[in-house]
Amino acid sequence: MASLCTGAFVLAAADLLDAKRATTHWAHTRDLAARYPQVKVDPDVLYVDNGSVLTSAGKAAAMDLCLHLVRLDHGSAIANTVARRLVVPPHRDGGQAQFVTTPVPAPDNHALAELFPWVIERLDHPLAVEDLARQARMSSRNLSRHFRSVTGTTPLQWLxxxxxxxxxxxxxxxxxxxxxxAAATGMGTATTLRRHFNRTVGVPPDAYRRTFRSRTRPGPQRPVDLRQVDA
Incomplete structure (x- = not known):
């Protein structure tokens, strides 16, 4: 069961969030915490996955949560394809605190909208900040400012x-x-890949592969028709 934005209030009223971490739009986190003190409200994250119950922050974060659900049910390949169709990053770092005083730009209405898909198609290349800045037709400093505004992180961390x-x-x-x-993703060597993957994901790549391929997903799995994504 998942709630988007202020839908967390409905789950809280149904006692489904008792003693669980949850989030909602930053403008309503204090109200949620005051009304339902048994809920562990986290105002700084984009979404919270408790396993059977999930909550998200505002509308843009709701899309983050939906992509997360697609990734859990159908894998990263499908989630990444859906994200490309929507012209949004497959995953955003940081929390919603970054957006409290700065409105979240529309997915196709910011300075990096054309840069994101360009980078995704060239992940096997040894890209540097200067390469991204050149493609975006801006200085490296200006690029970093836009990245911080749009993604909440630096160009290199996003990459x-x-x-x-x-x-x-x-x-x-x-x-x-x-x-x-490692070569196909621009990580260089297997050693570099393992170091970054273990630090980011929390498990070695070999263990990740075994876990993903051996796990069973609840319920019948239907293929995703990507032609329906733009509808």
Whole structure:
């Protein structure tokens, strides 16, 4: 069961969030905490996954949660494809606190909208901040400012996150060796990939591959028709 934005109030009223972490739009987190003190309200995250119950912050964060659900049910490859169709990052770092005083830009109405898909298609290249700045036609300093505003993180951290997501996708969908995946995702060497993957995901890539391929998903799984995404 999942709630989007202020839908958390409904779940709280039904006692489904008792003793659980939850979030809602930053403008209503204090109200949620005051009305339902048994709920562990976290005002700084984009969404909270408690397993059977999930909550998200505002409308943009609701999309983050929905992509997270697609990733859980259908894997990173499908989630990344959906994100590309929506022209949004597959995953955003940081929490909603970054947006309290700055409105979240529309997905296709910010200075980096064309840069994101360009980078995603070139993750196997040795990209640097200067390369991204050149493609975006702005200085490195200006690029960093826009990245902080749009994603809540730095260009290099965002780039690393996209590489890790691509690594996950390849671990889930191919039998490629770690060396091959490292080259295909711009991580360079298997040693570098393992270090960053373990630090970011929390498990070694080999363990991630075994876990994902051996886990069973509850309920019948239907193929996702990506032609319906734009509808």
């Amino acid at each position: 690393l996150t996209q590489r890790i997501r691509h690594v996950q996708e390849l671990l889930e969908t191919t039998d490629d060796s770690i060396d091959t995946i």
